[in-house]
Amino acid sequence: MTAKKMNSLQAVNSALAQAMAEDNKVLVLGEDVADREGGGVTGATAGLSTRFGDDRVKSTPISEQAIIGAAIGAALSGYKPVAEIMLMNFTTVAMDMIFNHAAKLRFMSGGQSTVPITIRTLTGAGWQTAGQHADHLEGWFAHTAGIKVVAPSTPADYKGLLLSCIQDPDPCIFIESAGSLFIPGEVDEVATPIPLGKARIVQEGTDITIVSWSSQVLRCQAALPALAEAGISVELVDLRTVSPWDREAVLASVAKTGRALVVHEAVRDFGPGGEIASTIAEELFGQLKAPVRRLGAPKSPVPFAKVLEDAYIVSPERVAEAVKALMA
Amino acid sequence: MTAKKMNSLQAVNSALAQAMAEDNKVLVLGEDVADREGGGVTGATAGLSTRFGDDRVKSTPISEQAIIGAAIGAALSGYKPVAEIMLMNFTTVAMDMIFNHAAKLRFMSGGQSTVPITIRTLTGAGWQTAGQHADHLEGWFAHTAGIKVVAPSTPADYKGLLLSCIQDPDPCIFIESAGSLFIPGEVDEVATPIPLGKARIVQEGTDITIVSWSSQVLRCQAALPALAEAGISVELVDLRTVSPWDREAVLASVAKTGRALVVHEAVRDFGPGGEIASTIAEELFGQLKAPVRRLGAPKSPVPFAKVLEDAYIVSPERVAEAVKALMA
Amino acid sequence: MAELSNAPAPSQEALVDIYRRMIRIERNDDAIRKTIRLGRLVMPYYSARGQEVIPATISSLLTDDDKICTIYRGIHDMVAKDMPLRPLWAEIAGRVDGTCKGKGGPMHLTHPETGVMVTTGIVGSSMPIANGLAWAAKLDGSKRVTIAYFGDGASNIGAFHEALNLASVWKLPVIFVCQNNGFAEHTRYENGTSVDFIAKRAIGYGMPGHTVDGNDPLAMYAAAHEAITRAREGEGPTLLECKTFRFLGHVLGDDDKYMTKEEKAAAIAKDPLPAFKAWLVAQGHATEDQLADMQAKIEAEVEDAQEFGLASPLPSVDELRRDVFAQEMPA
Amino acid sequence: MAELSNAPAPSQEALVDIYRRMIRIERNDDAIRKTIRLGRLVMPYYSARGQEVIPATISSLLTDDDKICTIYRGIHDMVAKDMPLRPLWAEIAGRVDGTCKGKGGPMHLTHPETGVMVTTGIVGSSMPIANGLAWAAKLDGSKRVTIAYFGDGASNIGAFHEALNLASVWKLPVIFVCQNNGFAEHTRYENGTSVDFIAKRAIGYGMPGHTVDGNDPLAMYAAAHEAITRAREGEGPTLLECKTFRFLGHVLGDDDKYMTKEEKAAAIAKDPLPAFKAWLVAQGHATEDQLADMQAKIEAEVEDAQEFGLASPLPSVDELRRDVFAQEMPA
Numbered sequence A, B: 001m002t003a004k005k006m007n008s009l010q011a012v013n014s015a016l017a018q019a020m021a022e023d024n025k026v027l028v029l030g031e032d033v034a035d036r037e038g039g040g041v042t043g044a045t046a047g048l049s050t051r052f053g054d055d056r057v058k059s060t061p062i063s064e065q066a067i068i069g070a071a072i073g074a075a076l077s078g079y080k081p082v083a084e085i086m087l088m089n090f091t092t093v094a095m096d097m098i099f100n101h102a103a104k105l106r107f108m109s110g111g112q113s114t115v116p117i118t119i120r121t122l123t124g125a126g127w128q129t130a131g132q133h134a135d136h137l138e139g140w141f142a143h144t145a146g147i148k149v150v151a152p153s154t155p156a157d158y159k160g161l162l163l164s165c166i167q168d169p170d171p172c173i174f175i176e177s178a179g180s181l182f183i184p185g186e187v188d189e190v191a192t193p194i195p196l197g198k199a200r201i202v203q204e205g206t207d208i209t210i211v212s213w214s215s216q217v218l219r220c221q222a223a224l225p226a227l228a229e230a231g232i233s234v235e236l237v238d239l240r241t242v243s244p245w246d247r248e249a250v251l252a253s254v255a256k257t258g259r260a261l262v263v264h265e266a267v268r269d270f271g272p273g274g275e276i277a278s279t280i281a282e283e284l285f286g287q288l289k290a291p292v293r294r295l296g297a298p299k300s301p302v303p304f305a306k307v308l309e310d311a312y313i314v315s316p317e318r319v320a321e322a323v324k325a326l327m328a
Numbered sequence C, D: 001m002a003e004l005s006n007a008p009a010p011s012q013e014a015l016v017d018i019y020r021r022m023i024r025i026e027r028n029d030d031a032i033r034k035t036i037r038l039g040r041l042v043m044p045y046y047s048a049r050g051q052e053v054i055p056a057t058i059s060s061l062l063t064d065d066d067k068i069c070t071i072y073r074g075i076h077d078m079v080a081k082d083m084p085l086r087p088l089w090a091e092i093a094g095r096v097d098g099t100c101k102g103k104g105g106p107m108h109l110t111h112p113e114t115g116v117m118v119t120t121g122i123v124g125s126s127m128p129i130a131n132g133l134a135w136a137a138k139l140d141g142s143k144r145v146t147i148a149y150f151g152d153g154a155s156n157i158g159a160f161h162e163a164l165n166l167a168s169v170w171k172l173p174v175i176f177v178c179q180n181n182g183f184a185e186h187t188r189y190e191n192g193t194s195v196d197f198i199a200k201r202a203i204g205y206g207m208p209g210h211t212v213d214g215n216d217p218l219a220m221y222a223a224a225h226e227a228i229t230r231a232r233e234g235e236g237p238t239l240l241e242c243k244t245f246r247f248l249g250h251v252l253g254d255d256d257k258y259m260t261k262e263e264k265a266a267a268i269a270k271d272p273l274p275a276f277k278a279w280l281v282a283q284g285h286a287t288e289d290q291l292a293d294m295q296a297k298i299e300a301e302v303e304d305a306q307e308f309g310l311a312s313p314l315p316s317v318d319e320l321r322r323d324v325f326a327q328e329m330p331a
Ligand SMILES: Cc1ncc(C[n+]2csc(CCOP(=O)(O)OP(=O)(O)O)c2C)c(N)n1
Pocket: B031, B062, B064, B086, B090, B093, C073, C121, C122, C123, C150, C151, C152, C153, C154, C155, C179, C181, C183, C184, C185, C250
């Protein structure tokens, strides 16, 4: 297999092209996705309509409910649509279609309906897009029965996990995040799907487990050299899939290290970290050397000013500090 | 103060009438809320338009985005609108207005905008309304910066907390729940607002703390006699406000009992219980006699068949079982 | 009952078939209501009594391959589409032999074999999904069409707008059928809707829109024929506003306070069922006997379905772990 | 530039005032772009260069009491509404003296004193909120009006539909102003919108709708005057579709691949700013000198605002705990 250096945005494009070439049931729809419209505002879908035709790659009006509705209906008819919701905050205008329909039709129909759609959506602080363009809402979707939540951090994972989402028989929300989108890495030109629900051990260690996902993994990774210098052996687990999450991998790691820190970019309060932290605390009760701690954004909308946005995101320094505090 | 026997639905009506009489900035809007339309499908708003006029109590088209939008705009102009979204699942069609606007305008405007709206919404399993009419989504809102989440369980609390929501300067979502709506209780005819963010100790105890809210409190209460008989002294805490939640009261209680069970009707997985359980485990690390456990709905849409719906809800029996297991 | 000049007249067979669908809807509805009143069924029930003509006529022009998306008030649409009654009854009784194994219930009945693809309890949400079904037909190179049923109140929600616009831009083979019964729950049409005829909204989407007497099978046939033909021939969507009335209020048990006794009585007096039956006989399209025979068969079918449904076993609680995802969840 | 017969002609003062607002928009936009290019401002910038006439004309008919709700591409609307430039610049620079203390940024500029109530980054969401502001005006017994600004692409989203319907049913004093620049991000009007004129959608809401040349101050004045008068007199909402063009693509830096060089050049050749200026002078409404003087003052104002904004202090991180709720959150 030939590997190529590309960033995560290019990996998304590459995954879409591979999936469309391998399976002609795969469709792409969303605002500006066709080449007539420039192949997406970020270029994520560039070239696809030219290569696979305007029938399979369709630009839409600004109508997120109609986008997800069209994807659901096509999925009920045997297609595998990949719908782009430009930014995660815009899922709120399509939330009925996602929550009440895409996620529930299989159950409500007693298994007759299958909705193998993938919703690609971008989010994340760091680009000064302020309060309505950067929320990490994976916690909402993880709390939703019937939809899988995928949040990669590296180009290879963006590609391999997107391939899995597209082929998965269930609806998946695939979260692309500002903090990781343009970081390059090696990606196979013809990639093997990476199974959903399986975590990746970014670094093995013995003193403490850090559990993270999406761009936040990179910020945790950035904290590792300082921690190594401080003599702390960190095991960093990238969940990759937030729901269903890899309980076994996480519990095995914490059982070994005895300490855990859960870190996400989403707001900490009532965030997805609560599930993971409370599961660890419950399952490993009496075996932990320190309380399980969670780091996340403050309970605040994403701010505009750079100085505030920087403080909003959990920085590598704060990760390092928290780890040191837990080791103390 | 004269008290009257009424159920929680009547308490809501009574609170609205009291609030409208006391403050002519209070408005009511929503589908069918005016008396011309029968004063609401459940009668929650019956009599209000006749008493306070059709200008202040307005029935709307089936347009939840327009309902919340109108409430926000009126609130920005000094009014205190109480918007009804008939059922909580329908908040999904208005989620942009709630999440991106109502909750964020104060912050994004640097404090210039104030959005004192109350969103009343009904939900909860038990009425065989199946997959799209009964979800408890308080976890989503509790994860949202800028909105308060209130979930009463008794008629007196329905009234007193709704009065507080209406007068509160921040947007509040007020959750009415099937399992508690028709249970009667004593309510003051002219009631005093009950402060938001303060839990209620339903029963004092020394062995274990149960934390719950909304209709689930009643199911926990129903488990108390059996537990008392088993010789277990339970402290039952009704949070009343899910966000901001009463950390002090909960931590004080668990510090005393050394054991905690968090129970809600919402789906357990990535549910609001995670915040509470992980906070307890973290703050009281080393002081707990047993792991903190959470009970909630399975990760499933709400099912139709009664036998499934019954199994979906956390029953008093399951609460009792879980308590006993923690005491074992 | 005026025959429209520029539309093909339905054949005798088609007329009788429409009546068959109507009476099947009505007999089934009657049985459901009786069973609920006896306490043998427990469910929120949104009867469509009075609205039979609309789906009966439309379905007479559809095949099993054609799809419908309907709503909580949609059992008439399904019965018109010839969905079998046994699994329907088992479903509304919450039993394992239900179309949805008892997990969906009356608001989410689903039966892909007869084209009943989605039943939604969310106002307006049938429409965006219908577009997707229609898009798939187009991709398949098939001539099948999709019907999105919805109410007058639903024409005021955002999903309506987005769906009609997309359908028009993409020229989808979908027909948006508004069953305008004059009320949205307790709200009278004009108190929620800003335009005198919902069909006028079609202008805003560059698509044909027609207001039809939804109680008149011939008018409905003409309008539906035109819309379905257009869709099959790749000419795109149509909005049909079919005026009708629901005889039993919003939900069974509704006290109808929000309407006058007179208007209700007047509407019921125009009940299309006996009227159409009398017309069929008067025109010689069928004899009283033939229709009585047809009705008897339908009543037997309904009775059989009722018995079947109520005798079907209750689902196991393990069902809560099934069909959430394709893969069963661990216990 | 044709004067419409059935509308009051704007006075000389009004004409010059419209020009003043236009040039204030343009000079400010120019300064923002230069400052961004110099790297002294970092923000996503959605220039409205080319669309000045629309809010300039409308604002000339408004008072400080009248409200607007606008969008990410809305700085022209605010400047036209005479929002002071110092806090505007401080805000887009993310500083404490910004209208929003640097927390909202360019997409959420807010200035209630001049009626700039909400700026949203969500397509379509200005409209439902504008209704509430209009409802409040009605409840107050005030004659103030609210303007909801939005783009052509926004006319395809659900919020548009719900807002226009409610405004009509409630007869709200609101004017829906669609700044139709022919593109929604990279999508050409006709590829996303199913109707040739967005104004036609007004028919579906029983409200007046007009398509106007949004680059023609006289046509805009006539249409805006009529709509605003209607609203003030309690006759309800109007939909105005104002045709225009954005000279600088969707977002600053956009490479415009999705349009032809020719159409862009043709649009820019019709730049309303120099045309209107020349017309004013030719008609004797103002002299070159007067307008140059006005421009110089505006440039000084812009320069001052820029300096002020860039010199203002950065916010403290404590701001993350403030204004989330009315009460400051504990550290
Ligand atoms: C989004 C949403 N809002 C509100 C409701 C509650 N609701 C159920 S039916 C109904 C009335 C619908 O009226 P209409 O569309 O005319 O259909 P009909 O019931 O008359 O057939 C309402 C408001 C809902 N189901 N979904």
